[in-house]
């Protein structure tokens with residue numbers, strides 16, 4: 001699937017627009033249009049319903065975006081929430097140093113060559129991603145006479161993460177996009193938190209931050225919830241909300257943006273039960289995506305290597321999805337020990353321990369954190385749903401959303417604009433509209449109307465036709481199988497509900 005096609009469909013059909021586009025947009029910010037807002041809301045609602053409302057051991061929270069800045073000192077974000085960044089003096093581009101990979105060509109066999117090493121840097125979430133662009137890059141360098149030897153004489157390169165090079169070697173690297181070596185600056189730490197100022201006077205004491213994650217608001221409210229919520233460990237607190245990160249390289253559409261929404265759970269448990277809860281959430285969260293139509297062969301669970309783990313974490317796994325631009329993180333599930341509550345206890349001076357009535361024991365609960373991105377989930381759902389096929393000899397683009405996520409659940413069409421069909425269609429539309437987001441479309445050839453709805457991902461088309469006038473039934477058409485069947489007008493609400501809830505299609509007539 002071609003990312004450009006998806007981005008253009010999203011724009012054309014009102015799913016996602018560049019933010020403030022009439023002013024030229026702003027890099028890393030996106031707006032959700034009429035269809036996109038419904039899609040994302042459905043994903044968030046499904047997450048909230050399944051992870052909070054349907055369970056006995058979860059409660060919700062909605063805390064402020066700007067909090068006392070001490071929260072971010074305690075969490076480590078003020079001191080450590082930074083990415084190493086390098087700038088290219090030739091192209092003026094900025095890169096995350098931890099996402100630069102250097103392909104090293106040892107030109108030693110070609111005696112007399114200066115330099116002896118050719119180090120070509122490329123960006124990628126992994127070295128394999130970066131390598132995918134290597135051939136094109138070398139061809140471009142060859143075309144611009146920027147290779148020290150003929151392309152065909154280049155040996156096989158080895159690959160080294162940029163940050164593993166010593167400073168002397170970094171100074172010789174050919175930056176991605178550059179024609180001259182040695183134009184990358186030394187990596188500098190760049191704090192990703194957006195700073196703002198609270199109150200009328202700007203001073204050091206008025207500094208505050210837009211939260212870079214929703215998680216810390218949950219920890220900061222742990223005591224409030226325990227004191228008022230009648231909750232008992234093990235239990236979780238969930239929050240959906242905006243987070244802000246001044247990402248160095250926002251990219252891949254809504255995958256990495258500077259303002260995004262997170263769906264986070266902090267699950268508090270007994271220290272000796274934390275490993276089991278970690279295993280439980282790792283499995284449960286993976287299955288949630290599978291149940292909502294993400295193909296299991298495009299999803300993977302990647303356990304972090306011990307050297308990737310934060311010092312307080314005993315285990316972390318990423319749920320990854322094979323996006324068109326590479327396999328990348330959709331959600332992380334982390335076993336965080338009691339690090340967060342201990343830090344907030346230390347910095348706030350408040351006792352955040354918990355008395356376990358059953359065990360007659362006091363302890364600081366351990367935390368399992370499944371942390372998902374609503375925008376990344378939306379992007380994965382869009383990528384998975386996008387398909388091009390042929391219907392009746394005509395090409396169609398279709399978004400095969402899980403019915404729970406589809407922005408519009410059904411479209412109602414009068415076959416022709418006469419014989420009372422528009423009135424009947426309007427009545428069915430009004431009946432349905434009380435229960436679901438539905439759409440009435442009276443204009444154009446029926447085939448074109450179906451295709452417009454296929455492109456919006458509407459699972460069911462309901463047509464009022466000649467037979468409706470005779471026997472009161474309407475045609476239901478399934479977006480994916482194109483199967484058609486008849487439903488009595490009086491039963492359309494239930495019939496649509498059955499489809500949305502995943503009932504099997506009726507047998508072929």
Ligand code: GAP
Pocket residue numbers: 212213214215245247254255256257258259260261262264329330331332369371372373374375376377
């Ligand atoms: N509290 C833990 C935490 O925030 P994270 O891995 O930094 O962990 C969790 O973020 C999730 O938030 C990611 O898996 C991703 O889905 C989403 N996310 C993080 N940064 C993002 C960005 N710049 N744009 C869109 N989504 C992002």
